[in-house]
Amino acid sequence: MNRRLFLRGICGAALAVPFLNSLVRSARAQEAPSPRRLVIFYTNNGCLTNRWFPTIENGAGSVTAASLETVQADGKPRTLAPLAPYAAKLLFPRGLAMPLNGLNNKVDGTVHFDPHDQGMGSKLTCAPLDPAGEHWALSHSLDHEIARRFNQGTNKIPLVLSVGNAFTNVKGIVSYSASSTPFAPVTNARTVYSSLTGLFASGSETEADHRVARGESIIDLVTHDLNALKARKMSGADRRKVDDWLALLRETEQRVLPSACTAEAAAALGVTDAALTAAGYPARGGGFGGNSETVYTLGSEMMIRLIALTMMCDNNRSIVLQWPGFVTFKWDGISHTHDHHGLSHRNGSAATGGQCVSGVLEQIHEIDRWYAGRYAKLVKTIDSIEEGGGTMLDNSAVMWLPELADGNAHNTNNLPIVIAGGAGGYLKQGVAVNLAGGNLAVGNSEASCAGGGEDENNSGNTGSSGGTVPLNKLYTTLINALGAGTPEWVPVDRFGVSDAVSAGFGGSAPSFTTDGAGNVIDGPGISNPGELDAIKA
Incomplete structure (x- = not known):
């Protein structure tokens, strides 16, 4: 030759x-096949539920732009109007309740922790809290379950982010890697950016x-x-x-x-060293530079862009963006003098009852609408990226998950939850689904302080009745939604434990089945395991 x-x-x-x-x-x-991912947008202190839910609670045609934008009969605007452009890609699972609702907050008649402890600790774990010590949750959380099962390579932990400085106690931690093992969020976006730059391929x-x-x-x-x-x-x-x-x-x-995981793609999203600095994220060390306004506006925008870039790089399929609950809003046309937690109590403090803050309901609504705008921005960003035959949103489930329903009642039934994206076709879209049956209604968030004056007594029942379908079942459905994208997937039928577990504890911790790492994997409360078939496509 x-x-x-x-x-x-x-x-x-x-x-x-x-x-x-x-x-x-x-x-x-x-x-x-395109990767499937779960992104959780987690907010504290509940909301005005009567302005949050779509105008129709169940069935075909229940989620339209009009059902999200329509001004209420009393002339007040609805919270989710910023989501109107994405109505066809939204799912509202109605009637869900957090497990252990009202349980294990008393042991032998003694109050051990307040509802915010359980709203944070039990929300993603679906497990009880330890009544002693720091009250940490007694199992790992959904985000870790997803990361362990579906993340590629050796990275088996979720990406958990917090806008602003995060508390290090039970009131500031929503993610758990194992029983009694809190997983602190990343608060500096530059840390996330640095972890991705090594993955960038040439985009020339x-x-x-x-x-x-x-x-x-x-x-x-x-x-x-x-x-x-x-x-x-x-x-x-x-x-x-x-x-x-x-x-x-x-x-x-x-x-x-x-791969679209390139420096050019990052720059197109607005993720650069200069932008990180402008958003208040210092080049060295942790924490934040700048002020709260910078962090909550430019900083949160940067977190959203980095979530999209992380998904484009397929560096994590389990992502949480959590927001602190004790912050005073003073940006984007909002000028409050009380923090969000105090406003959610209607009296401006951590106490319950008392006198109403003047105009408190409209102030809460301003916060709700601001968060709706941030969630809409997250949805828009993910939906703008082409992937396969659709967009990255089509292959994902982007869930707005609240700590509480109404912040004054501290109730965790009939939770206001919305999921954008169909998780690769596994979930229904453009619809609200009443999972509980009956008339769920929208709650009584304006039962107190409706007059807007300081002389009003904050004594009305602002909670809601009904809506007690265990949140565990939604999480089971989401786990299977991500798993359905892999040929070898064997569906699971449960996650966590449900609200029938050891009411009041009876003076001692209940008995659970645990794995080798001490994570709760089963308990006496799962009497109705399985998925929520009604929300599956």
């Missing part, structure tokens, strides 16, 4: 290898990009040389070498992962 011709053919194929990334970005995107456009756009294979770049080589008289061993090289090249084309 002519050595020069052989080398020309083989080296021509070898020179094609650097172009494979751009080819596979196109080819692989069509062949491989090449000749291959143009050819790929026309549907050509990378081997087309060297086809002439390879054909000329194969036409030469050669031994069977030499011909096998050429065929083996072609097979290797084809296999490499199929194996290289597609």
